Amino acid sequence: MSTTAVRLVSESAMPAGVRVSQLQPALGSTISGFRFDGRPLDEAFRAGLRDLLHNRGLVIFEPGTVTAENFTAFAGFLGEFFHYAGPHTPRAPENPDATMIDSLKDKNLRNHIWHADGGFRPDAPAFTALFAQQLPESGGDTIFSNTAWVYEHLDPLFAAYLESLTVIQSADATGHITDRYLDPEEATKARVRMPPFEMPLVRVHPETGRKWIAVNESYVAYIKGASRIVSQNILGILFDMIKSPEATARYSWTRGALAIWDNRVVQHKGIKDYGGGRRILYRATMTA
């Protein structure tokens, strides 16, 4: 991880002793020197954090910033909690506002495929917070990509063409429902609960005005009105760009660290390279 301090607009809003550094050029900042004591955040600091998240996409807070019990109170500066927990993501024992992403409890967890959290619904959360509760001896990193950065590096003519396209998103685009709901009746109910929907392929961030590429490998089924071969190839180009080293930042977790990202523009995947080790992350998701 780079620790080069970079000048950011929001640095001026940081309290004394709080340091901001860059994780990677395309996205990500790290914050150190802050300890959350449960009291409401100073308004300037709160605005600065929101600004940082909107502009850098991902913010990592060093271990010690928050606890398993209070990280949701801290993340609450971003918006209202948005729970879409199901039987596969139980509530965290210490914290009713968080759900558990436990590598041992959910064998069907597909978080190792690029996705946006809740990307199977039109009102997916705006922000996700993950707290590292338990980690395998090695591995289990999370990799993030900034799809606004991807959009900004497209050929302008190709970008203009993409802006004319609509995608169909579906919870079952790559078999998410089929794999999880083995009982056919339950699967049918899940499909009724989470029907496919249309979205523009290029969207505009409401705070920054930056355009971003709204496709991910888990929940985008196809490009509306395009042939299968055109749809697959265009999506393939975009998926490759989203996964490119230049557009991404890989974070190696430390126990007690907290990551918060803008779940609209930034997509992610957990790296499943830790065999039988156990990895437990606590998650909270929020609306804007």
Ligand SMILES: [Fe+2]
């Ligand atoms: Fe996720």
